[in-house]
Amino acid sequence: MNFEPLEASSSLEITPPYFLWATNSSLHKNHIHALKALEIYYGQHKGKLDVLVTGDYVTMFDPSSILPSAFDVPHVREVRKILTDNPEVARRVRFRHLSDSEYADALSSAKFLWHTVLYDNGAYAALEAAYLNVPALSARYPAMEFMDRNFSLNLTYFDPTDVQAMAKSLLWMQENHLSINLPSRELMQNYGWKANAATLYQAVMELL
Secondary structure, eight states: OOOGGGGOOOOOOOOSSEEEEEOOSOGGGOHHHHHHHHHHHHHTSOOOOEEEEESTTGGGGOTTSOOOGGGOOHHHHHHHHHHHHOHHHHHHEEEEOOOHHHHHHHHHHSSOEEEOOSOOSOOTHHHHHHHTTOOEEEEOOHHHHHHHHHHTOOOEEEOTTOHHHHHHHHHHHHHHGGGOOOOOHHHHHTTSHHHHHHHHHHHHHTTO
């Protein structure tokens, strides 16, 4: 794990308060359920936090942007329709492409990280958040549970197929993010490449 990019600073200006949704354009990132959960969070629960959405190609979800033909696919069109049909949600959702230093600044200023996927091999963004003392709200699935146990991330979980539960978890994090105990910076540095380079080098040399 390389934490060095998180030490960089930028001139990024984003008005708080907000939480950060790190995602990309892939279908398994669960955008439609996430947007429906945001509708409930802002509508029924009167949510107080904006959401900053960042990652590869996320700006194509913004209905005010031109949709390239390569991304004119059903789940992208549905996300854009949800935002078009609900101006209040659209007003609270900000899509930004960020450089590494801007991402570090945005994450460090966020109230929490939101990880909405249905499945993958785990999100190292949760480790980056913990390194910056930012808690993470994550979909519950085996890879994230494995990372949680092995890196002591103290994740807060939700069911990514239940939009009501997702909305309630957002509200809970809004009110309780400061009370979540996170691993120390010193502990997180133990997972960085510098702390493990010699061990990895030795393991590779033994195979040669």
